[in-house]
Amino acid sequence: MNMSQILSISRSGLNAYQREMDVVANNLANVDTLGYKDKRTTFQELLNNGTNANEVGLSQNAGNVAINAGLNVQQVNENLSQGVFKSTAGTYDLAIDGEGYFGVRDGANNLYLTRDGSFRRDADGNLVTSKGMKVEVQSNVPSSQWPKDGEVSISTSGYVSIGNVRVGRILLFRPQNSIDMNDIGNNLYRCDGNLISSANNNAGFGQINQGLVELSNVDVADTMSKMIITQRAYQMNSKALQSTDEMLQTINKFTE
Numbered sequence: 069m070n071m072s073q074i075l076s077i078s079r080s081g082l083n084a085y086q087r088e089m090d091v092v093a094n095n096l097a098n099v100d101t102l103g104y105k106d107k108r109t110t111f112q113e114l115l116n117n118g119t120n121a122n123e124v125g126l127s128q129n130a131g132n133v134a135i136n137a138g139l140n141v142q143q144v145n146e147n148l149s150q151g152v153f154k155s156t157a158g159t160y161d162l163a164i165d166g167e168g169y170f171g172v173r174d175g176a177n178n179l180y181l182t183r184d185g186s187f188r189r190d191a192d193g194n195l196v197t198s199k200g201m202k203v204e205v206q207s208n209v210p211s212s213q214w215p216k217d218g219e220v221s222i223s224t225s226g227y228v229s230i231g232n233v234r235v236g237r238i239l240l241f242r243p244q245n246s247i248d249m250n251d252i253g254n255n256l257y258r259c260d261g262n263l264i265s266s267a268n269n270n271a272g273f274g275q276i277n278q279g280l281v282e283l284s285n286v287d288v289a290d291t292m293s294k295m296i297i298t299q300r301a302y303q304m305n306s307k308a309l310q311s312t313d314e315m316l317q318t319i320n321k322f323t324e
Contacts, residue, residue, distance in 0.1 A: 073137070074312050080138030081305035084111060087141045088298045095286045096295070103183030104255055104284040105146045106291075112142035146251070151183075151285040153277065159220045160187040160195060163282040166274010168240030168266065169257065171204030172197055179204065179263075180256040181241055181249070186281055189214075195238070199254070206267060207236040224275035226266065240266040240273040 088109045098104040114137040153163050162185035164170070169181035180201070187203055190196045193211040195203040205211065205228070218231025226238035241263055243249050248261030266273045 075309065075316075077138045078305045078309035078312065080114060080140060082302060082309065084139040084141050085298050085302040085305065089295070089302065091144055092291055092295045092298060095291050096288070098255075099284055099286050099288060101184075101255055101284050102186055103151065103282045104286065105148055105151075105183070106284070106286045107251075108145050108147055110142045110145060112140045114138040114140055147285060148246075149285050151282040153280045154283055156186075156279060156281055158186065158188070158279065158281075160189065160222075161185060161279055161281050162187060162222065162238070163277045163280040164240065164274045165277055166272075168242050168273030171239055171241045171265070172201040172256070173204065174201055178258075180252070180258055182256050183282055184255050185276075204239045204241075205236045206239055209233065209235040211236075222276060222278040224277070225270055226276050237267075238276065240276070242273060 088111075091107050091109050095106055148167075150165070153165075162170070164183065164185065169183060170185055172180055172182055174180065182197070184197065186198050187195050188198070189211075190200065193214055195205055195211065197203065214235045215230045215233055218233070221229045222238065223229075226240065227234055228236050228238060241259075243259045244262035244264055248259050250258045250260060252258050264272075
């Protein structure tokens, strides 16, 4: 192994731990984000560099020796565990106890999924998110014609009744295969595969709870520990890179 390979190992470590730090920092920034799911980084060992007797002293009984070529972030996974519920005074604040997601649509009518159930009704009577995206509702009565008076009741299956009138049903969704879920930011997900809805089947989506919201499942203490460990690992790789560079400078002086 030559000096340039040692530099490459340290550089791969710096890049991997910088990515890890970005993930950890994003988790901390979303501690108070409703329905947010904690992200976790998994690392991958890069291919090994073979070492021979010309590079290091090996005994006659030594087997094949190899030195790791560095580190890489393999993927960023999500911790999909249930977040704690918090009681609110919001009539349309909802939390899912189970694996389902709320469906919301943007201005271009694209369907996205979210666990953030802090909803409200806009000026046109539509049920929308805090950012104005329309919630996917199977309506019996057009939203603009929903009664303005009467107690709002939302069942665990998502049926919405105002007074004695059942006006519609809030649908839940889940991907047929969890690997088809892609986090696009802003607490939204896009499903690139088959998407199943609760329109014709209530099984496997969970129950809707009115007057509750789901909090982030980020464990602050655990995340802070990860941040400290990642910072130290980054510093060690930085120090190794610096030491290798100093050795190269010394070697260059002898070759001038």
